[in-house]
Amino acid sequence: MSRKAIHTDGAPQAIGTYSQALAVDRTVYLSGQIPLDPESMEIISGDTRAQVEQVLANLAAVAAAAGGNLGDIAKLTVYLTDLGDFNTVNDVMAERFDEPFPARAAVEVAALPRGARVEIDAVLVMP
Numbered sequence: 001m002s003r004k005a006i007h008t009d010g011a012p013q014a015i016g017t018y019s020q021a022l023a024v025d026r027t028v029y030l031s032g033q034i035p036l037d038p039e040s041m042e043i044i045s046g047d048t049r050a051q052v053e054q055v056l057a058n059l060a061a062v063a064a065a066a067g068g069n070l071g072d073i074a075k076l077t078v079y080l081t082d083l084g085d086f087n088t089v090n091d092v093m094a095e096r097f098d099e100p101f102p103a104r105a106a107v108e109v110a111a112l113p114r115g116a117r118v119e120i121d122a123v124l125v126m127p
Contacts (some may be wrong), residue, residue: 001024001025002023002024002025003022004022005018005019005021005022006021006022006023006028006065006066007065008020008061008065009038010062010064010065011059011061011062011065012038012041014031015041015113016044018031020065021065021119022064023126027124027126028066028068029122029123029124029126030031030062030063030066030073030121030122030124030126032119032121033055033058033059033120033121034051034055034112034113034114034116034118034119035051035058035117036053036058037054037057039046039066043115048085048088048117048118049091050066051116051117052089052092055120056070056093056096057115059120063122066124066126067126068126071098072125072127073102073105073122073124073127074123074124074125075102075104075123076084076104076120077104077106077107077120078105078107078118078119078122079106079107079108079118079119079120080107080117081110081116081118082106083106083108085117085118086090086106089106089118096098100124102122
């Protein structure tokens with residue numbers, strides 16, 4: 001079994017004891033991304049839609065650093081502070097993903113780091 005940490009400056013730096021992603025053989029586990037701007041390391045301004053778009057941009061940057069893209073994602077877990085934002089997530093995903101869509105779970109949580117409204121982690125399988 002091979003293990004390799006994935007890192008890119010195109011996504012926010014880890015703010016704890018974790019890697020942006022870890023490749024284990026052909027599977028890449030992408031750590032949860034919140035809507036941090038990679039340069040300022042601050043939560044972006046804007047509504048939930050803007051936050052979801054930033055989270056997916058961050059995931060795309062990490063996927064690219066691993067040699068893949070959003071289309072290689074097999075599973076997403078979406079964490080929302082308000083499940084009322086579920087339709088917003090669906091709308092943005094419909095714009096960013098092609099069918100067949102990744103498997104997905106959505107969970108409402110009491111709070112997320114730095115006051116984010118959304119966090120998404122992913123499992124990517126390389127072709």
